[in-house]
Amino acid sequence: MKAGGGSMALRYDPQSAEPKWRAEWDKISLFKAKSPAQAGDAPKAYVLEMFPYPSGRLHVGHVRNYAMGDVVARHKRAKGYNVLHPMGWDAFGMPAENAAMEHNTHPGKWTYQNIAAMKKQFMKLGLSLDWSREFATCDPDYYGEQQRLFLKFMDKGLVYQKKAKVNWDPVDNTVLANEQVIDGKGWRSGAEVEQRDLVQWFFRITDYAEDLLSEVQKLERWPEKVRTMQANWIGRSEGLQMRFEWAGEAPQGHETGVEIFTTRPDTLYGASFVALSPDHPLTIEWAESREDLQAFRAECAKVGTSEADIEKAEKIGFDTGLRVKHPFIDGETLPVWVANFVLMGYGTGAIFACPAHDQRDFDFARKYDLPILPVVKPSGEEADEAWVSSGQGADMDAAYTGPGTAMQSGFLDGKSVDEAKSEAIAKIADAGLGERTVNYRLRDWGVSRQRYWGCPIPVIHCEGCGIVPVPIADLPVKLPEAVSFDRPGNPLFHHPTWKDVDCPTCAKPAQRETDTLDTFNDSSWYFARFASVDDPAERAYWLPVDQYVGGVEHAVLHLLYARFFTRAMRDVGELDLPSGEPFAGLFTQGMVTHATFKSDNGRWLQPSEVEQKPNHWIETATGENVTMGDIVKMSKSKKNTVDPDEIIATFGADAARWFVLSDSPPERDVEWTQSGAEGSARFVQRVWGVFNALSDAPRDDAPMEGEATVALRRASHQLAQAVDTAIEEFRFNSAIASIHEWTSVLKKAEQGDDDLIAARFEGASMLARCLTPFMPHLAEECWALIGGEGLVSAAAWPVVDAGLLVEDNVTLPIQVNGKRRAEISVAKTATKDEIEALALAQSAIASFLDGKDIKKVIVVPGRIVNIVAS
RNA sequence: GCCUGUGUGGCGGAAUUGGUAGACGCGCGGGAUUCAAAAUCCCGUUCUCUUAUGAGAGUGUCGGUUCGAUUCCGACCACAGGUACCA
Numbered sequence: 001m002k003a004g005g006g007s008m009a010l011r012y013d014p015q016s017a018e019p020k021w022r023a024e025w026d027k028i029s030l031f032k033a034k035s036p037a038q039a040g041d042a043p044k045a046y047v048l049e050m051f052p053y054p055s056g057r058l059h060v061g062h063v064r065n066y067a068m069g070d071v072v073a074r075h076k077r078a079k080g081y082n083v084l085h086p087m088g089w090d091a092f093g094m095p096a097e098n099a100a101m102e103h104n105t106h107p108g109k110w111t112y113q114n115i116a117a118m119k120k121q122f123m124k125l126g127l128s129l130d131w132s133r134e135f136a137t138c139d140p141d142y143y144g145e146q147q148r149l150f151l152k153f154m155d156k157g158l159v160y161q162k163k164a165k166v167n168w169d170p171v172d173n174t175v176l177a178n179e180q181v182i183d184g185k186g187w188r189s190g191a192e193v194e195q196r197d198l199v200q201w202f203f204r205i206t207d208y209a210e211d212l213l214s215e216v217q218k219l220e221r222w223p224e225k226v227r228t229m230q231a232n233w234i235g236r237s238e239g240l241q242m243r244f245e246w247a248g249e250a251p252q253g254h255e256t257g258v259e260i261f262t263t264r265p266d267t268l269y270g271a272s273f274v275a276l277s278p279d280h281p282l283t284i285e286w287a288e289s290r291e292d293l294q295a296f297r298a299e300c301a302k303v304g305t306s307e308a309d310i311e312k313a314e315k316i317g318f319d320t321g322l323r324v325k326h327p328f329i330d331g332e333t334l335p336v337w338v339a340n341f342v343l344m345g346y347g348t349g350a351i352f353a354c355p356a357h358d359q360r361d362f363d364f365a366r367k368y369d370l371p372i373l374p375v376v377k378p379s380g381e382e383a384d385e386a387w388v389s390s391g392q393g394a395d396m397d398a399a400y401t402g403p404g405t406a407m408q409s410g411f412l413d414g415k416s417v418d419e420a421k422s423e424a425i426a427k428i429a430d431a432g433l434g435e436r437t438v439n440y441r442l443r444d445w446g447v448s449r450q451r452y453w454g455c456p457i458p459v460i461h462c463e464g465c466g467i468v469p470v471p472i473a474d475l476p477v478k479l480p481e482a483v484s485f486d487r488p489g490n491p492l493f494h495h496p497t498w499k500d501v502d503c504p505t506c507a508k509p510a511q512r513e514t515d516t517l518d519t520f521n522d523s524s525w526y527f528a529r530f531a532s533v534d535d536p537a538e539r540a541y542w543l544p545v546d547q548y549v550g551g552v553e554h555a556v557l558h559l560l561y562a563r564f565f566t567r568a569m570r571d572v573g574e575l576d577l578p579s580g581e582p583f584a585g586l587f588t589q590g591m592v593t594h595a596t597f598k599s600d601n602g603r604w605l606q607p608s609e610v611e612q613k614p615n616h617w618i619e620t621a622t623g624e625n626v627t628m629g630d631i632v633k634m635s636k637s638k639k640n641t642v643d644p645d646e647i648i649a650t651f652g653a654d655a656a657r658w659f660v661l662s663d664s665p666p667e668r669d670v671e672w673t674q675s676g677a678e679g680s681a682r683f684v685q686r687v688w689g690v691f692n693a694l695s696d697a698p699r700d701d702a703p704m705e706g707e708a709t710v711a712l713r714r715a716s717h718q719l720a721q722a723v724d725t726a727i728e729e730f731r732f733n734s735a736i737a738s739i740h741e742w743t744s745v746l747k748k749a750e751q752g753d754d755d756l757i758a759a760r761f762e763g764a765s766m767l768a769r770c771l772t773p774f775m776p777h778l779a780e781e782c783w784a785l786i787g788g789e790g791l792v793s794a795a796a797w798p799v800v801d802a803g804l805l806v807e808d809n810v811t812l813p814i815q816v817n818g819k820r821r822a823e824i825s826v827a828k829t830a831t832k833d834e835i836e837a838l839a840l841a842q843s844a845i846a847s848f849l850d851g852k853d854i855k856k857v858i859v860v861p862g863r864i865v866n867i868v869a870s
Numbered sequence: 871g872c873c874u875g876u877g878u879g880g881c882g883g884a885a886u887u888g889g890u891a892g893a894c895g896c897g898c899g900g901g902a903u904u905c906a907a908a909a910u911c912c913c914g915u916u917c918u919c920u921u922a923u924g925a926g927a928g929u930g931u932c933g934g935u936u937c938g939a940u941u942c943c944g945a946c947c948a949c950a951g952g953u954a955c956c957a
Binding site for chain 1: 871872873874875876881882883884886889890893894895896897909910911936937938950951952953954955956957
């Protein structure tokens with residue numbers, strides 16, 4: 001480069017330095033995990049980020065996720081752990097089939113091409129990954145093993161079949177995923193979607209409900225919010241299962257009555273009606289002979305299968321005309337309705353309704369003019385005499401669901417809600433009508449999918465023998481290569497020959513199961529496969545995962561299924577993991593968001609296609625006006641993704657890593673901005689400058705003393721300490737703030753005395769190592785500049801001198817009536833009395849105390865002084 | 871609808887257990903360097919009033935507890951994630 005004055009261009013060039021250092025790491029297989037034997041005394045650390053779906057391109061959200069895991073992995077390695085940090089591909093799923101339909105490519109080809117492209121991008125990020133353990137879940141080796149596990153679970157009685165609802169597209173004759181149903185219509189055909197029953201495979205996850213619930217509370221290194229979400233999802237509730245006997249003639253086959261489940265037996269005196277789910281066996285039987293009920297069921301089936309759709313749907317009901325006896329009031333009967341807000345999947349699929357104390361019952365009662373009978377008097381002052389005496393609830397505008405005492409409830413009157421629950425249950429039990437039960441919101445896991453690109457369920461249907469497992473020796477049941485996507489529906493089912501097979505038991509012609517497994521199966525045990533392909537001892541050594549990192553959107557389903565899967569594997573003798581818990585530590589990170597841009601004619605534009613003018617945005621190519629829309633999660637459809645390749649090409653991988661970890665706390669969303677990336681790139685140069693200034697400085701043996709030296713050393717050690725704790729606590733943004741400060745401190749020291757040189761070297765050496773988890777390539781370059789030994793990625797974490805962290809003096813703010821008015825500097829050892837005397841002697845304080853009496857002086861040593869005066 | 875979060879300057883955010891609100895960065899303003907620019911370095915930057923000194927207000931809204939609240943409690947508003955076939 002040509003430069004004036006003969007000075008070299010003093011710049012760090014990431015484009016040449018980054019590949020150079022990655023090659024150095026590869027040369028010695030630095031990031032390959034050691035076997036238990038090789039590891040010796042080193043403790044193990046299994047660091048794992050949720051593996052990606054190979055969508056085609058990496059985006060900045062991936063960079064953030066994997067950069068976070070890399071910080072943890074590199075930090076652990078520097079602290080002497082034997083680290084396992086693997087990577088692979090969650091490769092089955094719908095997008096591959098959609099691509100097959102749109103572009104006429106095979107899902108497998110599409111997937112493996114995407115993997116190759118994304119891996120290339122991954123390599124540029126400088127992540128400390130052990131690629132020797134890589135696999136894709138669509139590899140037959142992997143899904144074959146998954147089939148074997150399925151059969152083991154089946155042996156153990158954890159697998160069964162039952163009917164369940166799916167979204168059915170009547171035009172395409174195909175099952176739709178919830179996200180493929182838009183406003184009740186199929187996304188391709190536009191036809192009204194209807195619910196349809198299909199026989200499907202299920203895992204008995206509910207067998208583990210109690211264990212999954214009680215153990216999740218003990219996962220101390222999981223975020224509280226995730227534990228709460230899991231607990232709420234499992235939804236344990238104690239209540240009463242009881243039957244209401246028929247008043248009058250009983251329907252055939254149901255003579256004993258209607259079984260209901262309730263969590264509010266204390267409100268039985270407020271019962272207004274009994275309601276059945278539209279899918280209750282009784283409802284279905286009646287509908288066979290009643291056209292009006294059949295029509296009602298058809299109306300209910302128009303709502304999608306998702307919980308949100310069902311809950312938000314307008315409440316509708318059908319009066320069957322039948323009546324049941326009230327269990328406590330002789331001669332009293334209640335009407336039996338069919339109501340769409342009663343879910344067959346929860347409890348018994350039937351309820352009794354107490355509109356005064358349940359909001360859904362209340363809404364329904366108002367709509368169909370059913371009685372509202374208040375039976376709980378709110379505790380405290382909320383009790384309103386008029387409300388209580390009205391009796392009919394005519395003046396209630398909402399259900400009362402809070403605590404209180406029973407009223408207008410016969411033998412329960414005056415009892416608290418909890419007491420009344422127990423006594424009501426006891427009375428029902430005495431009468432032989434029911435008993436106390438525990439119910440869970442959690443439902444069994446439906447694993448059947450009517451799709452091609454997934455793991456085939458390894459069973460055979462034989463006319464004579466029934467359901468026959470595929471013999472272990474015949475695994476894997478491979479997906480057929482030749483497959484057609486030119487008509488909707490399951491290609492495995494349409495395949496001309498694939499499903500034809502001889503029955504393993506009787507050798508007569510039989511048919512393969514054509515359902516494939518839900519892709520959540522694939523991600524429920526991949527961490528065990530990373531630990532070892534097939535060695536149980538090595539799996540036992542690595543598991544559980546010490547630090548799992550992934551998006552908060554997986555807080556319930558993925559994590560719950562994985563917790564079930566490891567328990568099931570343990571219980572069939574496939575995993576030596578006594579707790580059954582796969583992830584000892586969990587961190588859930590936020591998403592990367594970006595502004596969206598839309599041209600005046602309604603096209604979405606990529607961020608790279610627009611530029612900012614003083615008061616507006618324009619499309620670079622055309623100069624046309626562009627509107628900036630919402631800042632949302634990066635998605636292909638809104639074209640607001642940012643490709644890391646461009647950033648790496650412009651600023652380097654380190655700057656990209658640095659930016660996604662700066663500013664926002666890891667658990668929160670972060671917005672991608674160009675200026676932020678530029679700022680990171682500037683900082684890279686600034687750091688390099690600090691080290692470069694030291695590179696030809698004389699290594700000085702001067703003693704490490706003198707006021708300025710101690711101050712500089714103190715700053716370095718304090719900041720190293722701050723970086724260390726921030727990493728441990730997943731506060732990477734704080735760690736980065738400390739590194740910023742540290743760099744400025746070292747920069748300022750360049751203006752200082754020559755005597756500072758030793759302290760500067762020490763600080764730089766510590767900084768390089770603290771920098772490594774964040775910007776590993778730059779750290780290597782800096783380490784080399786100051787003559788560091790070997791690779792900084794292999795160097796030990798700096799040791800902080802605790803003696804340097806202690807400060808002798810402390811600054812205390814002085815408040816008058818809670819407002820800061822002055823500050824004093826006192827010795828750390830000063831007593832309360834000394835501090836108080838000093839504070840009151842401050843001239844700045846006096847004017848605020850003028851004409852006032854000092855009521856109290858609060859002295860919190862090391863923190864604050866507050867003078868209360870009036 | 872339900873469950874779980876989040877809300878602080880122009881912007882992203884910091885504030886270890888209830889103890890100096892705005893660390894650090896971006897942006898912006900000013901200065902140094904330069905023939906000039908880029909790059910770099912230094913200083914300033916919550917708002918309002920004030921010549922300065924300084925004063926007042928201020929962490930989504932309203933209320934409460936406390937000597938003291940971004941932090942704890944109650945009610946509300948907005949946004950985000952999940953809601954069992956997106957991964």
